[in-house]
Amino acid sequence: MDDVHGVADLPDALAPGRGRDRANRVIPGWFEEYERDHALPVLRPVRVDRVESDGDLLVVHAGERSWTTRTLVNATGTWTRPFVPRYPGQESFRGEQLHTVDYPGPEHFRGKRVLVVGGGASAVQFLGEIRPVAETIWVTRTEPVWRDRIEEFDGRAAIALVEERVRRGLPPASVVSVTGIGLRQQELKAAELGAYQRRPMFARIEPDGVRWADPSTGSGQAEFERIDAILWATGFRPALGHLAPLHLRTEYGGIRLQSSTRDVQTATTAVDDPRVQLVGYGPSASTIGGNRAGRAAALAVARQLSAAAA
Numbered sequence: 001m002d003d004v005h006g007v008a009d010l011p012d013a014l015a016p017g018r019g020r021d022r023a024n025r026v027i028p029g030w031f032e033e034y035e036r037d038h039a040l041p042v043l044r045p046v047r048v049d050r051v052e053s054d055g056d057l058l059v060v061h062a063g064e065r066s067w068t069t070r071t072l073v074n075a076t077g078t079w080t081r082p083f084v085p086r087y088p089g090q091e092s093f094r095g096e097q098l099h100t101v102d103y104p105g106p107e108h109f110r111g112k113r114v115l116v117v118g119g120g121a122s123a124v125q126f127l128g129e130i131r132p133v134a135e136t137i138w139v140t141r142t143e144p145v146w147r148d149r150i151e152e153f154d155g156r157a158a159i160a161l162v163e164e165r166v167r168r169g170l171p172p173a174s175v176v177s178v179t180g181i182g183l184r185q186q187e188l189k190a191a192e193l194g195a196y197q198r199r200p201m202f203a204r205i206e207p208d209g210v211r212w213a214d215p216s217t218g219s220g221q222a223e224f225e226r227i228d229a230i231l232w233a234t235g236f237r238p239a240l241g242h243l244a245p246l247h248l249r250t251e252y253g254g255i256r257l258q259s260s261t262r263d264v265q266t267a268t269t270a271v272d273d274p275r276v277q278l279v280g281y282g283p284s285a286s287t288i289g290g291n292r293a294g295r296a297a298a299l300a301v302a303r304q305l306s307a308a309a310a
Contacts (some may be wrong), residue, residue, distance in 0.1 A: 001026055003125070003186075004282060008291035010034055048242045051276075054126035056308070058246075058275055070275065071304040074243065077280040078236035085234055089205040096229040099127075100236075103174045109134040109229060115210060117201075118233030119144050120183055124196070127234055128187030136167075137225060139199050147182045166257045166282035169250030238281055248272050257282055259296065260303075266296035275304060 004023050007015040013034050016026050035042050051072065052059045060067045082099040090097075098104070099120050106129040114130055116123050119140035123266075130136055183191055190196070203213035204223070216223040240255070248270050250257045256271035257278060267283050270276040277297035278284075284293030 052245045073277045075279040076239040100233045112228035115227045125232035127195040129192040131190035169256040171254040194261040268297045
């Protein structure tokens, strides 16, 4: 909980405070208690297969069950769609390959040689935890953009740049891609140990490690590093396959969103089907924008229902 960016309060329930407890236990427990105290009708587990349009209504299909609605809020996020790029020889690797979603904690890697792949905040945090207990190598596709202090960015301005992409129907970019990355106090020890000496991407994966291309030719047998584990901190993709029947994606691969206000954090309404509100996509895919986006989506739902009743 000391590492989370922030958690928004719920009505009549203050968010959990800072501490050494793991957020993936604290937050679900807090939500469970809130659901129980307020008797919220939450159904789980439910896996939505598809959402279809039927005249003025939307039909949500989940196996043998279905629901008909005038509007919906889609808050499926990205966690169920981890992205791992493909590299030659990947299937031959005899060590472990893990993604951010599978991260077991630093002790799992003690005494091993760990390759961390990715140029975002997750990679930086993993290196900060793992380097004091294991040997690490960090690789990224491009040179990381550093800022001197982690506080040195305008969060709202950064989210505005992310929002501009979804206004144009482009796939959303991460907030880190426009803010750069910085080291926190707990990562300084790893920095002293050389954790953040970045190397370019390797050319192929071999059974016992990875090999870089010959810099003079871009191919051939060049430098090899023995590796015990590869940690892919390569991000996620939006979990939106169930919305495909609504044809919301543009020719650029993204979904255009609009806001009813000038607040850059409240673009939740799908331009091509205003019945659909997306929270956790684009500018609201972070704790910086999620709470305002939730309120904006609720107001948009109220407008849709009022229009239908008129």
